[in-house]
Amino acid sequence: MTSTPLGSPEIYRLTVNGESHDVQDAWLGESLLYVLRERLGLPGSKGACEQGECGSCTVLLDGAAVCACLVMAASATDADIVTVEGLPTSEAAPLTDVQAAFLDEGAVQCGFCTPGLIVAVHHLLDHNPRPTALETREALSGNICRCTGYGRIFAAVDAVVASRAEQSAP
Amino acid sequence: MPVITPSTVDEVLSQLGERPDALLLSGGTDVMVEINMAHRKAPAEVIALRRVEELRRWEHHTTPDGTGGTVMIGSGVPYAEMEHGPLAEHFPALAEAARTVGSPQIRAAGTLGGNLGTCSPAGDGLPVLYALDAVVHLRSASGARDVPVGEFMVGVKKNVLEPGELITGVTLPVRRGWQGYSKVGVRNAMVIATASACLAMDRERGSVSLALGAVGTTILRCRDAENWLAAEIALTDAQLEIGDDVVREFGQRAAADARPIDDHRSTAAYRGHAVGVLASRLLRRAVA
Numbered sequence: 001m002t003s004t005p006l007g008s009p010e011i012y013r014l015t016v017n018g019e020s021h022d023v024q025d026a027w028l029g030e031s032l033l034y035v036l037r038e039r040l041g042l043p044g045s046k047g048a049c050e051q052g053e054c055g056s057c058t059v060l061l062d063g064a065a066v067c068a069c070l071v072m073a074a075s076a077t078d079a080d081i082v083t084v085e086g087l088p089t090s091e092a093a094p095l096t097d098v099q100a101a102f103l104d105e106g107a108v109q110c111g112f113c114t115p116g117l118i119v120a121v122h123h124l125l126d127h128n129p130r131p132t133a134l135e136t137r138e139a140l141s142g143n144i145c146r147c148t149g150y151g152r153i154f155a156a157v158d159a160v161v162a163s164r165a166e167q168s169a170p
Numbered sequence: 171m172p173v174i175t176p177s178t179v180d181e182v183l184s185q186l187g188e189r190p191d192a193l194l195l196s197g198g199t200d201v202m203v204e205i206n207m208a209h210r211k212a213p214a215e216v217i218a219l220r221r222v223e224e225l226r227r228w229e230h231h232t233t234p235d236g237t238g239g240t241v242m243i244g245s246g247v248p249y250a251e252m253e254h255g256p257l258a259e260h261f262p263a264l265a266e267a268a269r270t271v272g273s274p275q276i277r278a279a280g281t282l283g284g285n286l287g288t289c290s291p292a293g294d295g296l297p298v299l300y301a302l303d304a305v306v307h308l309r310s311a312s313g314a315r316d317v318p319v320g321e322f323m324v325g326v327k328k329n330v331l332e333p334g335e336l337i338t339g340v341t342l343p344v345r346r347g348w349q350g351y352s353k354v355g356v357r358n359a360m361v362i363a364t365a366s367a368c369l370a371m372d373r374e375r376g377s378v379s380l381a382l383g384a385v386g387t388t389i390l391r392c393r394d395a396e397n398w399l400a401a402e403i404a405l406t407d408a409q410l411e412i413g414d415d416v417v418r419e420f421g422q423r424a425a426a427d428a429r430p431i432d433d434h435r436s437t438a439a440y441r442g443h444a445v446g447v448l449a450s451r452l453l454r455r456a457v458a
């Protein structure tokens with residue numbers, strides 16, 4: 001059991017994208033979204049509704065896709081947190097396959113919802129490599145996009161499914 | 171003051187014994203909205219339950235006589251775990267209700283314990299707990315008690331939880347018979363119920379239960395509609411046959427039991443109408 005002092009200058013520690021970060025000067029009740037963006041310099045997760053409706057702040061918390069705005073940051077001291085910045089990329093491939101597919105298919109317009117959707121699509125395809133159209137819609141039903149009408153987003157998902165299937169074919 | 175993250179129920183209870191007014195944080199999907207929107211002052215003390223594995227388990231207790239037995243679902247089991255798999259097979263209505271909670275992100279975090287702690291009449295898990303006569307398990311540093319869900323919830327966001335008490339889980343009977351959950355909202359995903367209903371049949375006992383959500387200060391059980399339907403049809407028969415007139419009257423009786431209000435989400439008139447339609451639809455699905 002750990003006690004995380006808050007509302008005081010004391011520090012607590014979060015593990016984000018495999019790295020340990022000290023969080024300073026946060027107040028009790030501060031959301032993980034706020035801490036990521038304003039305390040840890042990780043602005044990839046977006047804050048739009050701050051009530052769990054839009055999915056723009058989707059992150060992985062111990063492998064589950066959740067809204068960072070609904071996680072009390074100081075309660076996640078033991079958790080493995082992955083943000084859009086921490087998705088697996090390399091120098092040779094600076095974008096993940098999902099990010100590349102979003103660009104290729106024109107699934108991005110204003111871009112505000114995109115980081116949350118990227119995390120949600122990775123989560124979906126890591127657990128269900130061949131989702132049906134309905135499964136994709138349900139999996140992304142917590143990510144609101146007001147620009148694209150979703151057609152190109154679903155096209156991007158289909159493109160990743162096809163390219164991953166091709167790569168894993170014997 | 172600290173955010174405390176115990177890893178066992180005993181640790182929670184001893185912490186809660188020392189600070190009985192601490193906020194118990196489960197999935198955070200209600201509490202954090204209130205804090206983010208400044209509808210609730212940031213609490214002075216928080217006991218976060220996410221590390222307590224004991225609360226994230228469920229257990230099936232079978233009975234020697236071969237009937238379904240009961241299932242104890244820990245208060246920290248997320249809705250995502252009720253949507254598919256064995257819990258969904260034991261409780262199809264719970265699976266349907268779970269699937270309508272928020273979005274996948276909300277269902278990965280939200281729990282029945284949180285639904286009971288918040289005790290909103292629009293909580294999606296609650297009509298199912300009412301229809302199945304669930305018992306809520308409470309523990310504190312000084313003891314334990316079991317409360318029928320119908321006595322646990324006493325008003326809008328009001329329950330009988332005492333300072334120092336923790337909701338550890340709920341026990342539900344596994345029944346033979348159709349059950350389902352239905353809800354109306356402004357869209358299909360990510361919506362709070364405008365009206366909701368859960369219908370559950372018990373083919374062994376020949377009884378039926380109907381619980382309504384978001385149309386009263388608590389979840390409502392429709393004893394009149396239940397008794398009328400159980401007398402009207404032979405629930406123990408292998409093949410249920412129900413005429414349109416029975417379906418219609420069941421909905422009318424359900425609507426008559428509703429006590430809806432006007433608020434920012436809907437009107438009393440619409441809610442009363444809608445909940446009758448939901449009850450009729452559930453009955454139609456039950457015999458389809």
